[in-house]
Amino acid sequence: MRLLIKDIAYIDAQSDAVTERGYMIVDGPVIEAIGPGDSGARGPFDETIDGTGRLLLPGFINTHGHAAMSLLRGYADDTPLERWLNDLIWPAEAQLSAQDIGVGAQLAMLEMIETGTTTFTDMYMHMDQVAAAVIEGGMRAVLGRGLVGLAPNAPQMLAEAEAFVREFEGAGAGRIRTNLAPHAPYTCPPEYLKQILALAERLGVPLQIHIAETALEVAESRAQYGLTPTELLHREGLFAFPVVGAHCVHVSDHDIELLAEGNVHVAHNPGSNLKLGSGVAPLVKFLERGVVVGLGTDGAASNNKLDLYEEMRLCALLHKGVLQSATAVTASQAFWLATGGGAQTLFLDQGLGLLQAGAPADFQFVDITGPRYYPRHSLLSHIVYSSHAGDVTDVFVAGRPLLRKRQFVTLDKEKIVAQAQTIAEKFPGTRLLRDQ
Numbered sequence: 001m002r003l004l005i006k007d008i009a010y011i012d013a014q015s016d017a018v019t020e021r022g023y024m025i026v027d028g029p030v031i032e033a034i035g036p037g038d039s040g041a042r043g044p045f046d047e048t049i050d051g052t053g054r055l056l057l058p059g060f061i062n063t064h065g066h067a068a069m070s071l072l073r074g075y076a077d078d079t080p081l082e083r084w085l086n087d088l089i090w091p092a093e094a095q096l097s098a099q100d101i102g103v104g105a106q107l108a109m110l111e112m113i114e115t116g117t118t119t120f121t122d123m124y125m126h127m128d129q130v131a132a133a134v135i136e137g138g139m140r141a142v143l144g145r146g147l148v149g150l151a152p153n154a155p156q157m158l159a160e161a162e163a164f165v166r167e168f169e170g171a172g173a174g175r176i177r178t179n180l181a182p183h184a185p186y187t188c189p190p191e192y193l194k195q196i197l198a199l200a201e202r203l204g205v206p207l208q209i210h211i212a213e214t215a216l217e218v219a220e221s222r223a224q225y226g227l228t229p230t231e232l233l234h235r236e237g238l239f240a241f242p243v244v245g246a247h248c249v250h251v252s253d254h255d256i257e258l259l260a261e262g263n264v265h266v267a268h269n270p271g272s273n274l275k276l277g278s279g280v281a282p283l284v285k286f287l288e289r290g291v292v293v294g295l296g297t298d299g300a301a302s303n304n305k306l307d308l309y310e311e312m313r314l315c316a317l318l319h320k321g322v323l324q325s326a327t328a329v330t331a332s333q334a335f336w337l338a339t340g341g342g343a344q345t346l347f348l349d350q351g352l353g354l355l356q357a358g359a360p361a362d363f364q365f366v367d368i369t370g371p372r373y374y375p376r377h378s379l380l381s382h383i384v385y386s387s388h389a390g391d392v393t394d395v396f397v398a399g400r401p402l403l404r405k406r407q408f409v410t411l412d413k414e415k416i417v418a419q420a421q422t423i424a425e426k427f428p429g430t431r432l433l434r435d436q
């Protein structure tokens, strides 16, 4: 299958350059060529798409989340994190069956696809169901079975994590990558972390973990270990492995040094951190120190969207406000965090997140005919500051369409939302409004 997209504007995340009229050739799962004008577009082609009025962007990369928590969207809002998790979210999650989690992952994928995301991350349970949803839905994903050392079934979780990696690493024609996912230092004591690291060594996969999400977590870690969560993980040898640390909100300058020296990658989740009242991560310090950072939404229970357009804009505005500096997090930096920076954060290479020859053909079209895209001073600024995810019209992953003209190709939206509504009725205290 050789596809030509012609007469389309595009933004190259690496150079920020906007091309007002160009073409891209997709050959099977990869980008064969991209360039200005049309002189390089030599056929034959199996299909030609006229990109007039559209902007071509790399698909966005969501570096942190819990897909099936979309089932808990709006269930426990406006509650502090510790109570949110212990009293509301965990009891509701206990009601979820393996099949429910597959549906939750599909619901999340619908939302991510229609908002231009092509790769997502998941740390949860029943991950075989999530992997099946990814294989069917066609997205790219980095998946890990969540590990909670304090749970009664902690040893079983570890066995499931290993089985999951062995079965699904590289599944879906390479679209699925796996990792080990200890939940957090406060739920995974050092002894359990040691077992996880031994397994990571054997399997050769990266790790993902929540780090220093709240001030309370840091205070408790200091009281228990005399160390911050970051210092504790460093002492336990975690940073000798490839690690994605989610949040890293409450980190000292010493912690940032440890993260940078250990080459820990950070998943920055501004929306979730704000909604749970956790705080604001020192993104600018991370970037100044050369830490690799990507953007994440976290789960839909704490955001409540899985929309990286919103996260990009929020990220750019939030740090300007906090630092009282209009130059903090530029449009081009925010765009990078959602694209190439996200791919680097997840240890995904081979050009993912970029529009270039040889890169995976993961991309989106945005309808830029609306008033919010005029006048055309800077399309890059418009994408970060004035765009709307509802303007996404088409999404492709590995050269395969998942959304065409705003219609889902691989997933049955009506069926999935109806199933999600039925599942949510099981949660304690739920009073759901049925569809009219």
Ligand SMILES: [Zn+2]
Pocket: 064, 065, 066, 210, 246, 298, 299
């Ligand atoms: Zn999380």
